[in-house]
Amino acid sequence: MNSLNVKDEMFEALLEYLQQHHGFQITGYKRPTIFRRVSKRMKMLGIEDFGRYKDYLQVHPEEFSELFNTILINVTSFFRGPEAWDFLAKAILPKIIAEKKENHPIKVWNPGCASGEESYTIAMVLAEALGDDVFRSSVKIYATDIDEVALAQARQGTYKTADLQEISSPLRQKYFEPSKDNFEFRRDLRRSILFGRHDLLKDPPISKLDLLICRNTLMYFNSAYQKKLVANFHFALNDKGYLFLGKSELLLSHYNLFTPVDKRYRIFSKVRNVNSRDRLLILTQASYHEAVNRPGS
Numbered sequence: 001m002n003s004l005n006v007k008d009e010m011f012e013a014l015l016e017y018l019q020q021h022h023g024f025q026i027t028g029y030k031r032p033t034i035f036r037r038v039s040k041r042m043k044m045l046g047i048e049d050f051g052r053y054k055d056y057l058q059v060h061p062e063e064f065s066e067l068f069n070t071i072l073i074n075v076t077s078f079f080r081g082p083e084a085w086d087f088l089a090k091a092i093l094p095k096i097i098a099e100k101k102e103n104h105p106i107k108v109w110n111p112g113c114a115s116g117e118e119s120y121t122i123a124m125v126l127a128e129a130l131g132d133d134v135f136r137s138s139v140k141i142y143a144t145d146i147d148e149v150a151l152a153q154a155r156q157g158t159y160k161t162a163d164l165q166e167i168s169s170p171l172r173q174k175y176f177e178p179s180k181d182n183f184e185f186r187r188d189l190r191r192s193i194l195f196g197r198h199d200l201l202k203d204p205p206i207s208k209l210d211l212l213i214c215r216n217t218l219m220y221f222n223s224a225y226q227k228k229l230v231a232n233f234h235f236a237l238n239d240k241g242y243l244f245l246g247k248s249e250l251l252l253s254h255y256n257l258f259t260p261v262d263k264r265y266r267i268f269s270k271v272r273n274v275n276s277r278d279r280l281l282i283l284t285q286a287s288y289h290e291a292v293n294r295p296g297s
């Protein structure tokens, strides 16, 4: 097992197989991460080389979802990075709310939402700022992920007591209702959150957004795809929109598309006057890297 090598031709052949037969845009992910996760899965099965693992996948198609789960990792929590959420609530949301004209909904996109904790967190923070009635009538949260299993959990909006420990007791009591041994996020507010499958590497972005929350997800992708996604996010946001990334993610300074509002909390505002030539350049570079990095090419 120690002899496995990221430059192994059979590893490339395996990636090619996964891309062609399962439509999984595996080239977009950081190669060392994919290598580690595939190796981990093989170790669990006692398979020692990539060629044999590819054969195994052909004979056991159900193995793909096990591998997919090992690769995606849905770790998440409510109010992850609480100081960043506090900053968002106090310094950013009031600006977004003040900018909104009557009858224009506040539009939020939360790609990489996993099992929904982050999407319900922004729902609680917005409902606190707006009040329940205004929240219900004027907020739309699009919460997306590539992983259908995580999305099914998110749609249920039901969590164990242990999952709720990051939520303050007043918020927990206000927004969750007991349901058997668990707690369910209030249904009347859940209608404003639309969960759906969306592959960041393949599907077009949701647009006209006031806030885009994509945390701890970009870091799985290689730099060409990160660049492409940052350009997509720029396009997706309204001129006065904000981007909220995860703690250990890129600072975007060399992209010229976003300015940090607060570097520690990875909150950025959109640079408005990027000319379309610059944006096109970024997208073209990304497509070039994509072509160069394709397995087998």
Ligand SMILES: C[S@@+](CC[C@H](N)C(=O)[O-])C[C@H]1O[C@@H](n2cnc3c(N)ncnc32)[C@H](O)[C@@H]1O
Pocket (backbone or CB within 6 Å): 072, 073, 074, 075, 076, 077, 080, 111, 112, 113, 114, 115, 118, 144, 145, 146, 147, 150, 198, 199, 200, 201, 214, 215, 216, 217, 220, 246
């Ligand atoms: C570590 S979780 C982050 C969850 C949450 N945003 C947070 O910060 O707590 C990363 C999520 O990205 C999702 N993901 C991975 N690749 C994706 C893709 N190509 N398109 C959309 N979501 C993807 C995974 O399924 C997973 O749910």
